Every structure is written in structure tokens, then in C-alpha cells.
Amino acid sequence: MPVSLHPLIDGGLQKGSSNFSGGTLKCHCKSNPVEVKLDGNVLHNHACGCSKCWRPEGSLFSVIAVIPRDQVSVTANGNKLKVIDASAPIQRNACSECGVHLFGRIEQDHAFKGLDFVHVELSEQKGWQEPQFAAFVSSIIEQGLVAPDDAPKVREQLKGIGLESYDALSPPLMDAIATFAAKKSGKLQEKSKL
Ligand SMILES: [Zn+2]
Numbered sequence: 359m360p361v362s363l364h365p366l367i368d369g370g371l372q373k374g375s376s377n378f379s380g381g382t383l384k385c386h387c388k389s390n391p392v393e394v395k396l397d398g399n400v401l402h403n404h405a406c407g408c409s410k411c412w413r414p415e416g417s418l419f420s421v422i423a424v425i426p427r428d429q430v431s432v433t434a435n436g437n438k439l440k441v442i443d444a445s446a447p448i449q450r451n452a453c454s455e456c457g458v459h460l461f462g463r464i465e466q467d468h469a470f471k472g473l474d475f476v477h478v479e480l481s482e483q484k485g486w487q488e489p490q491f492a493a494f495v496s497s498i499i500e501q502g503l504v505a506p507d508d509a510p511k512v513r514e515q516l517k518g519i520g521l522e523s524y525d526a527l528s529p530p531l532m533d534a535i536a537t538f539a540a541k542k543s544g545k546l547q548e549k550s551k552l
């Protein structure tokens with residue numbers, strides 16, 4: 359019996375549009391929703407099974423992407439936003455009434471500093487980049503969302519949609535994080551030895 363992975367991917371992937379110019383994210387409040395405008399398409403959109411990303415009720419995964427922070431602006435009811443955990447590397451700005459995460463921002467020195475994390479399902483516009491892979495899949499076992507024996511079925515379901523399962527981020531993103539760390543520690547000089 360297939361479970362709901364996420365409403366955006368359960369019915370298959372809807373390809374994004376290459377000339378899409380962005381849209382507006384809205385939280386779930388019936389009145390005075392928080393609105394966040396994105397001035398462009400997102401990058402590295404993916405399904406995420408981690409315990410930190412906001413996911414809609416009944417979904418096993420969140421769908422989360424990044425976009426340069428200078429393309430993100432709060433356009434309505436920003437007074438309702440609060441940072442969930444100020445000590446976390448990603449400062450997730452959530453609506454204090456409905457709990458929806460509008461954007462996650464990195465202020466500390468980090469490989470992804472300058473990129474905000476966003477959920478495109480909060481927008482009515484169509485054309486956002488489709489999810490590219492599934493990250494932190496084993497985390498859904500750790501959170502008690504699926505039994506260990508059912509995890510292979512979830513991975514199969516993801517594969518059927520066209521999403522490769524990883525238990526961290528995708529290899530290119532993990533390489534980017536490792537490269538950042540190696541440069542910071544001085545272990546990676548300008549030129550590779552290979
Ligand atoms: Zn809200």
C-alpha cells in the first residue's frame with residue numbers, strides 16, 4: 359500500500375519551467391497569512407526525510423529547495439514570523455500561528471551561506487523546479503514514521519517517481535560541503551593534486 363510521500367510528488371513529478379520567474383509563498387493562516395516573495399526559480403529542490411524540515415500533515419517527506427537570499431523578501435505579515443531554533447545552522451523562520459516554515463536562513467560561516475531554504479508548495483504559481491532526489495531517507499525510521507521493514511518500499515516508491523534515495527544530501531551537495539570544510543581547514547589548496 360503506497361504511503362503519501364508528499365502531495366507534490368505522489369502523482370509523479372511535474373517538470374519545472376526553465377523561464378519561470380518566481381512567485382509568492384503563503385503560510386496556512388486563513389487570515390493575514392505571512393507572504394514571502396521569491397524573485398526567481400529555486401535550485402536543488404528535493405524531498406527530505408530529516409526531522410528539522412517542515413512537512414505537511416500526513417506526508418513522510420518535506421519538499422525543500424534553496425534560492426539566493428537576495429531573491430527572498432517578506433511582503434506581508436512578517437510580524438508573525440519567529441525563528442524556531444536560533445542556535446541551529448539553518449534559522450527556520452516559521453509562522454507563529456500556523457507553524458508553517460516560510461524560509462530558513464544561514465547566518466554563520468557555512469557552505470550554503472547566502473542561500474535560503476524554502477518550500478515551493480506554499481506557492482500557487484506553477485513552474486518551480488521539480489524535486490531532484492530524496493535526502494535523509496533513513497531518518498524516517500529514526501523518527502518512528504515507518505517501520506524498518508517498510509523503508510525499502512518507500513525507497514522503491516521514490517525510485518518509481520524518479521527520485522534517487524540518499525541518507526545524507528546528494529553526492530554533489532555533500533561534495534560542496536566537504537570542499538568548503540577542506541578549504542576552511544587549509545587541506546585543500548587552490549589546485550587539486552589529482
Ligand atoms: Zn500562518
Ligand SMILES: [Zn+2]
Pocket residue numbers: 406407408409410411420422494
Ligand atoms: Zn530536511
